[in-house]
Amino acid sequence: MSVIAQVSDVHIDTGADDGGRSVARTRAVMDYLNDLPYDLDAVIVTGDIADHATPSEYEAARGLLTSRHPLLTCPGNHDERAAFREHLLGEAPSTAPVNHSRTTDRFVLALCDTSVPGEDHGRLADETLAWLSALLADTPPTRPVLIAFHHPPVPLHTPYVDGIRQFDEDRLADLTARHPNITAFLAGHAHTPAATTFAGRPLLVAPGVVSTLRLPWEPQSSPSHHVHNDLPPAVAFHVMDTSGRLTTHFRPVPVPATER
Ligand SMILES: [Fe+2]
Ligand SMILES: [Fe+2]
Structure with missing residues (x-):
């Protein structure tokens, strides 16, 4: 079987208001993954890596998001492509979409940039769709x-x-219809674990590391505080068996009491 861990929405914030909370939670999650007595096939970090996209946040994230497992990242709406490339990935700054893939003989993993510069909503840029289409065309x-x-x-x-x-x-749904071997979609952004479907395939949404969204039928503390800060960070484990069937586990990770 193949096991892929998904970490999402770490929102690294090096400012005084955060009090080291995002760093402590991210460190707890990465320590947990790195200490597993099992070699993961990949760790993916699905965006909102820096809270304000500053160089210091990305440099802190770069130190934290190190893994003995293969690690891939993509940006979220809190990220900024040029700073992401320069200070997290150590590449030349560029505003081109940040897309990464990992190909093994058991699966292909495509991390697509859905960020839209200056906006909070997401969209796959034409060049990202072309990149994904070419990757799918090259995949058995x-x-x-x-x-x-x-x-x-x-x-x-x-x-x-x-x-x-x-x-x-709809553009992604059209592409998906042409490739029955697309097994599932993995997303973040919602800060709450969820399972649904898109284009007839499973869509698994990872929990957030930094906070957990208050669902509409839960008590709302105030309109400006739409998250739980007291629930632990969590990760998703996506497990693919030899037949290609996917099972997802959502796992909370304890944070040392002095660092929450
Ligand atoms: Fe987020
Ligand atoms: Fe987001």
Whole structure:
């Protein structure tokens, strides 16, 4: 079997207001993954890596998001492509979409940039769709493909997040219809674990590391505080068996009491 861990929405914030909270939570999650007595096939970090996209946030994230497992990242709406490339990835700054893939003989993993510069909602740029289409064309039709990105392409019955979801999703649905080996979509952004479907395939939404969204039928503390800060960070484990069937587990990760 193949096991892929998904970490999302770490929102690294090096400012005084955060009090080291985002760093402590991210460190707890990465320590947990790095200490597993099992070699993961990949760790993916699906966006909102820096809270304000500053160089210091990305440099802190770069130190934290190190792994003994293969690690891939994509940006979210809080990220900024040029700073992401320069200070997180150590590449020349560029505003081109940040797309990454990992190909193994058991699966292909595509991390697509759904960020729209200056906006909170998501959309796959034409060049990202072309990149994904070429990757799919190069993949044997029997090999399972997992497509990950930050913004879910469907509403999740979470009004705030639904207003800034991934739009123009019909283009991705059309591409998906041509590739039956697309096994599932993996998203973040919602800060709450969820399972639904998109284009006839499973869509798994990872929990947030930094906070957990208050669902509309839960008590609302105030309109400006639409998250739980007291629930632990969590990760998703996507497990693919030899037949290509996917199972997802959502796992909370404890944070040392002095660092929450
Ligand atoms: Fe987020
Ligand atoms: Fe987001």
